[in-house]
Amino acid sequence: LLLGLQVSVPATAEQAPLAAAKAAIPAAPDPCREALDEALAAITRGEGAEAARIFSQGLEVCPEHPGLLREFSALRFRQNRHPEARELAHRLLEVEPGDEWALDLVASTHYMEGAALEALDAWNRIDRPVVTEVRSGVLHPELVLRISGIRKGRVLRPGDLAGADARLRDLPAARRGRADLRPLPGGEAAVALEVEPRARHPFHLLDIPGHLVRGVRGEVNLQTADLAGHLEWSRLRLRRDGSLRSARGTLVHPVPGVLPVPGTGLLAWEGGVERARRARGPGAPSVLERHRSVGLLLVRRAPDRLLLSAGGGLEDRRTFEAGGGRRGGWYLLGSGRFTPRQPASEGGLPWRLELEVEGGSAGGAEWARTRALASIRVEPRSGWELGLLGRMDAVSTDIPLDREPRFGADRSANRLMRARNTTGSGGVLRPAFPGRAWASGTLEVTRWGTGTARSFVGLAAVADGAHVLRSRPEVEGPRRGVDAGIGLRLREPGGEGRARIDWAMDLSGGGSRLSAAWERRIGLPGLR
Structure with a gap:
């Protein structure tokens, strides 16, 4: 109150000169404001480099000045220097947390660099977009x-x-x-x-190379897509390899496309018949197996990069032994798979992990199989491609012969070993490494040609290996093997399929062979 009275008292004649002298004293200079004004003036004149120099000098004196940080980050954004603009915006957020303009700029720089997910993460902090x-x-x-x-x-x-x-x-x-x-x-x-x-019918021009390669190998693979208008995919696959004769049909469709089931996922319906003469190992007696099966597989996508699948089915299995014995019956099948992965289109290294458990039961006879898989495929330099895959398999003692891992490069194999063949004399299918648990892997380095944005021809160096972790006492056979060789890769123009032609040598036991196959993925795990 006293101060207020004093201020309100008019100046006397003696005090007037003193008040005038105080008014004449200039205000203390503000280097931060001066730097900001000079930089903005340089921007107005179109001198972006000079403005950036003034901003940098100003921030050395005033490192937390909001105006300098804001205008400098805006300048860098207009100059397409997005990492610098983002760094300045982050510094502004340290001074003024939650500043909407700064968060918007951070998100915009991520979007301009093609990182849409990082951009959304920043925009979400201000409830956009x-x-x-x-x-x-x-x-x-x-x-x-x-x-x-x-x-x-x-x-x-x-x-x-x-x-x-x-x-x-x-x-x-x-x-x-x-x-x-x-x-x-x-x-x-x-x-x-x-x-x-995809092509609606199986005889599209782009599918002809695949049909030719499969035909040489004794295989027919007919695929259709979206014929019924539900984004479904179907396949009829016929195979012949030694004593193996098989026919299998598959229909895959999105869950919301056909069934009134909430959520997003895929349903795969499978059915087939197969006949083959098989043996447990190189010296084991062979038996004739016949089976018919029907099954259903449901694949659901969990948040982000996780796939979950579960399946079940029925199988009529008959085994005919050399002495005239006969056994078999109906089996109830079940399977589950856990697949975290990161596709190449999501940025970073494309990798995939899988853990699968499968089993069957018929009365008092049960069998089980587990499988773990890890794979990664990268392109460290332009024109180069590196693929690495590792597996571990374990099976129960009484597992059916066709469910065991089959190492080789022929049509009946399901584990790639390029210098080996699962088909022996008389067309009998025999495992290259009899056992109950295995570790295996594949390494492939490909150099694609240059001159086009996506070369269609490449040369590859390959290596395959397998080791028996747990053997079968009743069956003799090799415990390990390593193959190495070279190959040719031919990409399908305009598609995702490619042919491989490999020559590989068995480094552990001698011998070599030439193999060829057509590789194509449909994005659905669990199909046989």
Whole structure:
């Protein structure tokens, strides 16, 4: 109160000169404000480099000045120097936590660098962006929208976009699929859903190379896609290898496409017949096996990069021994698979892990099989490709012969060993490494040709190995093996399939062989 009275008292004649002198003293200079004004003036004149120099000098004196940090980050963003702009925006957030402008700039720099998920993570801190538009192609737009899980009017989260992208890639009828983020003004966003379908019939021009390679190997593989209009995929596969004769049909479709079941996933219906003469090992007697089977496999995508699958079925198995004995009956089958993975399109190293458990039961006879797999495929330099795969398998004593791992390069093999053959004399299928537990792996280095954005021809150096961890006392045979060789790779123009032609030598026992195969993935684990 006293101070207020004193201030309100008018100056006397003696005090007037003193007040005037105080008013004439200039205010203390503000180096931070001066640097900001000079830099903005340089920007107005179009001198971006000079403005950047002034900003840098100003921040040396005033490292936490919000105006300098804000305007310098905006300048770097306009100059397309996104990492520097993001670093300055992060410094501004340390001074002013939660600043919406800074978070928006951080998100924008991530988006401009192609990191949509990181951009969404920053935008979500200010409750943006809200999906106001979903764009899909001409291929079943309503069904594609349901499968993607994207909904209008909601804030788009990184998991929403990553999940939609993965579901579209996993569609069996799609050659390629993806979900893209398109930011819109006002904190809104559009999501573009793109699906490139596979060929509808099995005799498309791009499938002819595959048919030729398989035909030489004694195999027929007929595939169709989206014939019924539900983004389904079907396959009829016929194989002949020594005494092996098999026919198997498969139908895969998205869950929302056919069945009124909530969620997104895939259903695979399988059925087939097979006949083959098999043996437990090189010197073991052979038996004739015949079986018919039907099964159902459900694949569900958990958040982010996890696939879960479970299946079941029935199998009528008959075994005919050399002495005239006969046994068999109906088996109840069950399987489960846990598959965390990171596809190449999600950035980082593309890797995949799998843990599978399968079993069967018929009365008092049960069998079980477990399998663990780890794989990674990288391109360390342009034109180079590195693939590494490791497996571990374990089976019970009484497992059916056709369920054991079969190491070789022929059609009846399911574990690649390029210098070996599972078919012996008389067409009998014999395991190269009889046992009850195995560790195996494959290494492949490919050099693709140059001159085009995506070369179609490559040369490869390959190595395969297997080791028996637990043997069968009643069966003799080799415990380990290593193969090495070279190969030729031919990519399918415009598609995801490729042919391999390999020559490999058995380094552990001598011998060599030439093998060829057509490789194509449909994105669904668990199919035989």
